[in-house]
Amino acid sequence: xxxxxxxxxxxxxxxxxxxxxxxxxxxxxxxxxxxxxxxxxxxxxxxxxxxxxxxxxxxxxxxxxxxxxxxxxxxxxxxxxxxxxxxxxxxxxxxxxxxxxxxxxxxxxxxxxxxx
Numbered sequence: 001x002x003x004x005x006x007x008x009x010x011x012x013x014x015x016x017x018x019x020x021x022x023x024x025x026x027x028x029x030x031x032x033x034x035x036x037x038x039x040x041x042x043x044x045x046x047x048x049x050x051x052x053x054x055x056x057x058x059x060x061x062x063x064x065x066x067x068x069x070x071x072x073x074x075x076x077x078x079x080x081x082x083x084x085x086x087x088x089x090x091x092x093x094x095x096x097x098x099x100x101x102x103x104x105x106x107x108x109x110x111x112x113x114x115x116x
Contacts (some may be wrong), residue, residue: 022092042080043073044109047089060089081114082107 047066050059061069071082081104086092099106 010058040078042078042082042107043106045069045073045081045083045095047083047091047095049083053066061090063091063094066091066094070098070102070104074104079103080107082109084109084111 047061048059049061052059070081080098081095081099083092083095083106086096086108095106
């Protein structure tokens, strides 16, 4: 004979929150480069680190950070990066100058939409 319980399943929103919390926890504790068994075909790379309304070094990556990123991307992830701007932060030249040093291909992506 089956017994009914007063427990109910978590709501859909709660399940999404729990899944997100688990994924964030995993991302914090397991670096991406150690979790992959193979290289990616390519990734998007952003020169931004902050919101649009920030200024200077609070909004955009500086040259040393870009150099470090590109080195790690090449070593751990892929040979190809895609950027969507070369002038948004004024540091697009750094990507173009540094990419050949790490033998990275740079693709310029285009945003197509009603506001761009």
